[in-house]
Amino acid sequence: MSFNRLDQIHKLKETFDICIIGGGATGAGVALDATLRGYKVLLIEKGDFSSQTSSKSTKLVHGGVRYLEQAVRNLDWHQFRMVYKALHERKTLLQNAPHLAHPLGLLTPCYTHWERWYYRIGMWLYDKISGSTNLKSSRGLSKKEIQHEFPSIESQYLRGGVLYYDGQMNDARYALAILKEAERLGACILNYACLNSFELGQKSLKIKKVVFSDLLSQESYTIAVKAVINATGPFTDSVRVLANPRLKPRMKVSRGAHIVLPAEFWQGETALLIPKTDDGRVIFVIPWRDYVLVGTTDDPDTLSETPRILDVEKEYLISYFNRYSSKKASLEDISATFVGQRPLLQVQLDSAMNSDTKSLVRDHEVEVDGRSKLVSIMGGKWTTYRVMASDTLDVLEREVLRVAVKPCVTKNHVLVPESLVFLPADIAPDIRKHLTDLYGPKAGDVYACGSERLLADEPYLEGELIYVKEQEMAVTWEDVLARRWGISMRDEALAERLKAIKKEAFAS
Ligand SMILES: Cc1cc2nc3c(=O)[nH]c(=O)nc-3n(C[C@H](O)[C@H](O)[C@H](O)COP(=O)(O)OP(=O)(O)OC[C@H]3O[C@@H](n4cnc5c(N)ncnc54)[C@H](O)[C@@H]3O)c2cc1C
Structure with missing residues (x-):
């Protein structure tokens, strides 16, 4: 069986133990873990995989320096535990798909001696909490060292800085790698399949069947399952009420906007952490696959499938970029923008209803609805x-299936084993880099599908269009441009040029 829709639709004839709703990071992780525990898994996703929050993150594999600061300031054990968990996950994430995640140096600029000490101690603590899973030790830098090593940083008024390490990932392709691995091990994984309703037992009101539509063929399916896991991120509440209309909302969404600039605005491979904006936020400036990512914001929002950046957000991010960068950018220099919605869990229901989203804990909670037995996984972040x-x-297993809890084996389960990449020795360096960065050991298979460039000056190949359709379940041009390649999230004009060459290859 291949990772394409036809093969997955054939698999729908099989019987299933668990149905997972949602094909973002969370649903993908659950699908793999459940398959490795021996369950027969069906995962349905109403759009493309990762088409919502999981492809619109800041792409950091991190514990969260800001959350550590909040934990220490407020003596918040809960928050501290969350940072600890995430810090210990970083290395696992990097090790299990090395071509999709790597260590990233981040510099925190300091403008007073007090700040130098404050951040030095904070980053030291960050390293210590990571223990043996630390990626690389942090270090303090003088103003001279920064001017020499990081010419992109505006050095007026600078007193020094602290360099520390987190990870950077290709979020959309990482989720795809998890899903492909779950499918390889026996799961049925289907995109453009929307959950419509549940069939409940007549007496118990427990979920017996899931009813969903294939949004491409409009065909409806009713499939019996032993358990359902709701992994729909910001959309969690809409699925919870399908199972039990009496459930009160638990989620609150917060929008995070990013802008992207061409690489010329930021030299080198090191990112910048702006630790405190005037309104108490954290902003990152991150070198990102030949471009520069600047983000993010954090404001309460109403749920949307297509959140778009506001002019005021663009202006806000550009103005902070210009404060810290030696090369100044204007709004016209922005090559792309994207906005994600954080699935934040309301911890104390009543008091949090009107609260500021910056103070909501980014931790997760597993809820079992006592009546329908729907299991909802809420909150969390990509790293965890x-x-x-x-x-x-x-x-x-404990509360719904009522079986002994099986061990979780995903920690050491490599998603994409490192192996030799078979590409011709004389292949153009930009194509080699493009294919190995995106497809890792499968780069040779992709190249074998067709080696013609789509545009003379770009490494995107005709063969990729075949591969992403037949082996990665891409259906529309947006699936290809925004998630299989990610180019429309970095350079909207280039994405349009690529699409124009072969418009007929995918639905628009
Ligand atoms: C701006 C921003 C920056 C972030 N940066 C980072 C970061 O740098 N590092 C980090 O670790 N975390 C980060 N996060 C958090 C992280 O991105 C999210 O926690 C994570 O992606 C949530 O994944 P999810 O699978 O729960 O939700 P989603 O990715 O939203 O997936 C839920 C899926 O459910 C599907 N769905 C909904 N309803 C149905 C239905 N009826 N039938 C079928 N499918 C359905 C949706 O289409 C969607 O694809 C960031 C978040 C935001 C918003």
Whole structure:
């Protein structure tokens, strides 16, 4: 069986133990963990995989320096535990798909001696909490060292800085790698399949069947399952009420906007952490696959499938970029923008209803609805997707399936084993880099599908269009441009040029 829709639709004839709703980071993690525990899994996603929050993150594999600061300031043990968990997940994430995630140096600029000490101690603590899983030790830098090593930083008034390490990932392709691995091990994974309703037992009101539509063929399916896991991120509440209309909302969304600039605005491979904006936020300036990512904001929002950046957000991010960068950018220099919605969990329901989203804890919770037995995994972040999945299945086995909890084995389960990449020795360096960065050991298979460039000056190949359709379940041009390649999230004009060459290859 291949990772294409036809093969997955054939698999729908099989019987299933668990249905997972949602094909973002969380659903993908749950699908793999459940499959490795021996369950027969069906995952349905109403759009493309990762088409919502999971492809619109800041792409950091991190514990969260800001959350550590909040934990220490407020003596908040809960927040501290969350940072600890995420810091210990970083290395696992990097090790299990090395071509999709790597260490990233981040510099925190300091403008007073007090700040130098404050951040030095903070980053030292960050390293210590990571223990043996630390990626690389942080270090203090003088103003001279920064001017020499990081010419892109505006050095007026600078007193020094602290360099520390987190990870950077290709979020959309990482989720795809998890899903492909779950499918390879026996799961049925289908995109453009929307959950419509549940069929409940007449007496118990427990979920017996899931009813969903294939949005491409309009065909409806009713499939019996033993358990359902709701992994729909910001959309969690809409699925919870399908199972039990009496459930009160638990989620609150917060919008995070990013802008992208061409690489010329930021030299080198090191990112910048702006630790405190005037309104108490954290902003990152991150070198990102030949471009520069600047973000993000954090404001309460109403749920949307297509959140768009506001002019005021663009202006805000550009103005902070210009404060810290030696090369100044204007709004016209922005090559792309994207906005994600954080699935934040309301911890104290009543008091949090009107609260500021910056103060909501980014941790997760597994809820079992006592009546329908729907299991909802809520909150969390990309970095902790694997722990979230493991916690979800432990609860499901204990409280819904009522079986002994099986061990979680995803920690050491390599998603994409490193192996030799078979590409011709004389292949153009830009094509080699493009294919190995995106497809890792499968780069040779992609190249074998067709080696013609789509545009003379770009490494995107005709063969990729065949590969992403037949082996990565891409259906529309947006699936290709925004998630399989990610180019429309970095350079909207280039994405349009690529699409124009072969418009007929995918639906628009
Ligand atoms: C701006 C921003 C920056 C972030 N940066 C980072 C970061 O740098 N590092 C980090 O670790 N975390 C980060 N996060 C957090 C992280 O991105 C999210 O926690 C994570 O992606 C959530 O994944 P998810 O699978 O729960 O939700 P989603 O990715 O939203 O997936 C839920 C899926 O459910 C599907 N769905 C909904 N309803 C149905 C239905 N009826 N039938 C079928 N499918 C359905 C949706 O289409 C969607 O694809 C960031 C978040 C935001 C918003």
